[in-house]
Amino acid sequence: MRDHVLLTPETLLKAYEVGIFPMSETRHSESLFWVDPRRRGILPLDGLHVSRSLRRRLRRGGYDIRINTAFASVVDGCAARDETWINDELYALYLALHDSGHAHSLEVWTDRGLAGGIFGVAIGGAFFGESMFSAEANGSKIALVYLVDRLIRGGFKLFDTQFTTDHLITMGAVEISRALYRDRLAAALVVEASFAELPGPASVQDVLQRITQTS
Numbered sequence: 001m002r003d004h005v006l007l008t009p010e011t012l013l014k015a016y017e018v019g020i021f022p023m024s025e026t027r028h029s030e031s032l033f034w035v036d037p038r039r040r041g042i043l044p045l046d047g048l049h050v051s052r053s054l055r056r057r058l059r060r061g062g063y064d065i066r067i068n069t070a071f072a073s074v075v076d077g078c079a080a081r082d083e084t085w086i087n088d089e090l091y092a093l094y095l096a097l098h099d100s101g102h103a104h105s106l107e108v109w110t111d112r113g114l115a116g117g118i119f120g121v122a123i124g125g126a127f128f129g130e131s132m133f134s135a136e137a138n139g140s141k142i143a144l145v146y147l148v149d150r151l152i153r154g155g156f157k158l159f160d161t162q163f164t165t166d167h168l169i170t171m172g173a174v175e176i177s178r179a180l181y182r183d184r185l186a187a188a189l190v191v192e193a194s195f196a197e198l199p200g201p202a203s204v205q206d207v208l209q210r211i212t213q214t215s
Helices: 009-018 052-060 071-079 088-099 139-154 166-170 178-189 204-214
Strands: 021-023 033-035 039-042 064-067 103-110 113-123 126-134 158-162 174-177
Touching (some): 009 021, 009 088, 009 113, 039 178, 052 139, 052 204, 071 103, 071 126, 126 139, 126 178, 139 204, 158 178, 174 178
Antiparallel strands (some): 039 158, 039 174, 064 103
């Protein structure tokens, strides 16, 4: 579905609620188009795959998980690719949603700075994951593990990844039909969930145990 779209943050939220989202052709494109995939990517919150090597990396430590301390930098990291769908208009919309409390970032920090992160939009019990990036090895994978743990603790019911990638599939993402997605979306939107108000994770072992209990 490709039409020029001039969006407000309120219109963008309504679009998420009916199952569509905007994208841009390139970083420098001046227009957006609506996307309504026939097959929708989701990451079941009871189906995260954490490899042995990633578990070892998580247990080794040397990183800090933070929430909403560098939202713009996370979006910058996600947009800093040769091929990206985040143009200036979407960038401004995400920042506006963050300012209004609807968009959030989860960041992985090391002593070298921002090592990776993920950002998305929360409405009710649905979290719409927009993009993630790594500045260091495993940065996005660590972020995804802690994000899933946070969504579980916060009472979320749906983690929408929009599409699947090889990277996401290795972590447990699957595709479902448009009709099934919309059923799950409707059920999630009426749920009260919490993202930013949660306390930080207690320990790596707590995170892995929670994820294992739901997998």
